[in-house]
Amino acid sequence: MQTVLELRALSKHFPTHRAVDGVSFAIGRGEFFSLVGPSGCGKTTTLRLIAGFEEPTSGQLLLDGHSVEGLPAYRRDVSTVFQNYALFPHLTVAQNVAFGLARRAQNGKPAIAGKIAKALELVHLSGKEARLPNQISGGERQRVALARSLVLEPKVLLLDEPLSALDAKLRKEMRQELKNLQRTIGIAFLFVTHDQEEALSLSDRVAIMHRGLLEQVGTPQAVYRTPKTRFVAEFLGDVNWLEGAGVRPEAVRISRTAPVSAERATAAVVEGQTFLGNCVHLSAKLENGSACVVEMAQQECDFQPGERIYLWWQKADEFRVPNEAAA
Amino acid sequence: MKPFLPVYACAAYLFLYLPLLALGAFSFNNSKIAVWQGFSLAWYNGVFHNSALLEGTLHSLVIAVVATVAATSIGTLAAYALWKKRVAWLTGSLYLSLLSPEIVTGVSLLVFFQWMFHFLRLQLGLHTVILAHISFCLAYVVIVILARLRTFDRSLEEAALDLGANEWQAFRYVTAPLLLPGIVAAALLCFTVSFDDYVITSLVAGVNSETLPMIIYAMARKGVSPEVNALSVMITVGLGTLVLISGRLERQR
Amino acid sequence: MKLRTVFLAPGSIVMLGLFFLPLLIVLAYSFLSRGAYGGVTLPWTAESYSRIFDPLYLAILWRSVWIAAVSTALCLVLAFPLALYIARAGARKTLLLNLVMLPFWTSFLIRTYAWMFLLRDTGLVNTLLQSLHVISAPMPLLFNTGAVILGLVYGYLPFMVLPLYATLEKLDPALLDAAADLGASPAVAIWRVVVPISRPGMIAGCLLVFIPCLGAYLTPDLMGGGKTVMIGNLVQNQFTTARDWPFGAAISLLLMAMVLLVMRALGDKGEELL
Numbered sequence: 001m002q003t004v005l006e007l008r009a010l011s012k013h014f015p016t017h018r019a020v021d022g023v024s025f026a027i028g029r030g031e032f033f034s035l036v037g038p039s040g041c042g043k044t045t046t047l048r049l050i051a052g053f054e055e056p057t058s059g060q061l062l063l064d065g066h067s068v069e070g071l072p073a074y075r076r077d078v079s080t081v082f083q084n085y086a087l088f089p090h091l092t093v094a095q096n097v098a099f100g101l102a103r104r105a106q107n108g109k110p111a112i113a114g115k116i117a118k119a120l121e122l123v124h125l126s127g128k129e130a131r132l133p134n135q136i137s138g139g140e141r142q143r144v145a146l147a148r149s150l151v152l153e154p155k156v157l158l159l160d161e162p163l164s165a166l167d168a169k170l171r172k173e174m175r176q177e178l179k180n181l182q183r184t185i186g187i188a189f190l191f192v193t194h195d196q197e198e199a200l201s202l203s204d205r206v207a208i209m210h211r212g213l214l215e216q217v218g219t220p221q222a223v224y225r226t227p228k229t230r231f232v233a234e235f236l237g238d239v240n241w242l243e244g245a246g247v248r249p250e251a252v253r254i255s256r257t258a259p260v261s262a263e264r265a266t267a268a269v270v271e272g273q274t275f276l277g278n279c280v281h282l283s284a285k286l287e288n289g290s291a292c293v294v295e296m297a298q299q300e301c302d303f304q305p306g307e308r309i310y311l312w313w314q315k316a317d318e319f320r321v322p323n324e325a326a327a
Numbered sequence: 328m329k330p331f332l333p334v335y336a337c338a339a340y341l342f343l344y345l346p347l348l349a350l351g352a353f354s355f356n357n358s359k360i361a362v363w364q365g366f367s368l369a370w371y372n373g374v375f376h377n378s379a380l381l382e383g384t385l386h387s388l389v390i391a392v393v394a395t396v397a398a399t400s401i402g403t404l405a406a407y408a409l410w411k412k413r414v415a416w417l418t419g420s421l422y423l424s425l426l427s428p429e430i431v432t433g434v435s436l437l438v439f440f441q442w443m444f445h446f447l448r449l450q451l452g453l454h455t456v457i458l459a460h461i462s463f464c465l466a467y468v469v470i471v472i473l474a475r476l477r478t479f480d481r482s483l484e485e486a487a488l489d490l491g492a493n494e495w496q497a498f499r500y501v502t503a504p505l506l507l508p509g510i511v512a513a514a515l516l517c518f519t520v521s522f523d524d525y526v527i528t529s530l531v532a533g534v535n536s537e538t539l540p541m542i543i544y545a546m547a548r549k550g551v552s553p554e555v556n557a558l559s560v561m562i563t564v565g566l567g568t569l570v571l572i573s574g575r576l577e578r579q580r
Numbered sequence: 581m582k583l584r585t586v587f588l589a590p591g592s593i594v595m596l597g598l599f600f601l602p603l604l605i606v607l608a609y610s611f612l613s614r615g616a617y618g619g620v621t622l623p624w625t626a627e628s629y630s631r632i633f634d635p636l637y638l639a640i641l642w643r644s645v646w647i648a649a650v651s652t653a654l655c656l657v658l659a660f661p662l663a664l665y666i667a668r669a670g671a672r673k674t675l676l677l678n679l680v681m682l683p684f685w686t687s688f689l690i691r692t693y694a695w696m697f698l699l700r701d702t703g704l705v706n707t708l709l710q711s712l713h714v715i716s717a718p719m720p721l722l723f724n725t726g727a728v729i730l731g732l733v734y735g736y737l738p739f740m741v742l743p744l745y746a747t748l749e750k751l752d753p754a755l756l757d758a759a760a761d762l763g764a765s766p767a768v769a770i771w772r773v774v775v776p777i778s779r780p781g782m783i784a785g786c787l788l789v790f791i792p793c794l795g796a797y798l799t800p801d802l803m804g805g806g807k808t809v810m811i812g813n814l815v816q817n818q819f820t821t822a823r824d825w826p827f828g829a830a831i832s833l834l835l836m837a838m839v840l841l842v843m844r845a846l847g848d849k850g851e852e853l854l
Binding site: 051052053072073074078079080082084086087088089090099100103104106107109148149152 | 480482483485486487488489490491492493496500501504505
Binding site: 523 | 587590658661664685703791811
């Protein structure tokens, strides 16, 4: 895949802390790339560095192979969808979408008219051209923000937690719409979120950040199944740390008799179970005192507290991370 | 306790408005003395036939309009710049300018102009008054606009830059249009402050540039003048209307 | 060059050229000698400053300070209940507040003149009282210190109401309920709870009233008939009749220094409110 955006040891240091610390990754043309991490990890600052709202302390930013870290925001061929959408309240939907094109016309860059209608159609907002931002719903405002950025055909679209202002049901709907949209237009998306489920479900590749550092980059399957650090393992889901290795609850099997052909097995005692709606988490205690959580369907779970059972899993489902103090 | 506050408030409002209302009532009085002798518009008529008053009004209007246009433009730009990045000495000096006693401001400007006239062959006149008014009105404008900008969403300008607008275009097409009600409010305030000024104006006006407040002052010192009553009512109503409009605009979202 | 630097230029030029520079020239003039027909000449001297210590001028300074102090205190006492009433008025708050501010923004000169119309010997009050046979000859209500104080209080009352209102409006009504719950009568609750909490507003208000009162010119001139001389009148006099510019400059700077002192003493509360 051809690289459209590359960060090389990009850093942003503030007097009090290092918001972004030597972050390097590359995004390919047409890729859906997520940047995920807890609040304060530096993902929004990274986004702002790419957009041009902050100047990096050191490092390089390459767009299509060209260095852009010295360019102001209005000269970079990237566009941002803000968390609060930042629609211009005094302009109609159509005028908002046309804003970038109008500026291009003024600044001597070629602007193709007629793209506004097409952009609105793409986000399913045809017919609302004359409305003002305060006359449309939150979800519709987000689509205007998308159309406004996409109509400029940027090399990369930067999305700053675009779904966090929506309620749960709308979020799920918009996730699918965003994915479809990205596939249709084929522009690279850099999607910033704190929700790991969102990142894993939408992305071609995911980058996890923590305290300004890039912890790991990879496909959703790769980072979930083989996390490289303890933080990544625990951020992306529940982990059982058993005998120096990590195993996901859904990878652990349980039986009353000793398993015959398991690569890994251990004896344990059932402690209890928690009903989570779509599954059950059964907690057990190993002989060496460690705790383990097993995920299973409700129908499979007829184990009582105090029962002696065997837990087993495949070696392939295990992962090991460098020994570090718990995050 | 319960009845005290409303009664007190009534009395306070009465205290605030009584002098103006009394003045207003007697401006329609058919007599020079403070005894009601029938309704008459004679004094209003007299105002319109008093050439000195009319000339003074003209001077005041010209000064106020020019000073307002200048101070509002300069002040809006300055407020915008201060909103983007604090400049301690400028903010401090504007604040000081606002609180300085008018007599000190007036005297300093008089002294300044006379010193300048050693090099330029000019005299005190409308131009010096206009410059003086721009100087002391600036702080009012900056305060009104800065207050508006404090409620402004900064991400709007970032969005504009992101979409390809340079700094000037972001200001021109996003911030300034949204600031317009505040700018008009500041201009109306500026006009009011300039039109009413006596102390500073009287010091830097020179011989042929009498303004309306200067004329009213002279008449007030001399004694009872019912024409001043009529004039006062007209000015109060006029300026009051401007202030109300300004307040309306300032609250507009 | 950044846009904001360009935008800052005109304003900076105005402040430097029409505010700071004039003050610097005043400073220079205060150390020169009086010219024959007004204006200044050499030699340099500090004579103007030493003249300030003449008992006549010290009396004027002192009078200005205590008139300003009394006016400020009266404003505070009179404005507080009004501000409290407006802060509690619910939906009509803004309207009531605007009604207080409206007279202030019309014309200070005209409002002062209105009082003259009421209080002069042939004014409304005297005429009314005489026609009701309460008094037989007009009372000298104008042209004395009391009239000046009245004029100042009337003129600057809105300046005290505004910051008081701003602080009182933020007061949590639950506090007064709590006080009542603990057995305090309304008056005690106000004195012990509301007044201390509204201190920032009171300080800002005193700042905004005391300073203009200290440098007042129009009010002592019109309401005091020129008989009550305050610093402002003294300064104006030096630049017109007395033609003693260096002395006038020195007194202006003294007034400015007093203003700065008060601003320092009362802290940054006023700036916050602005």
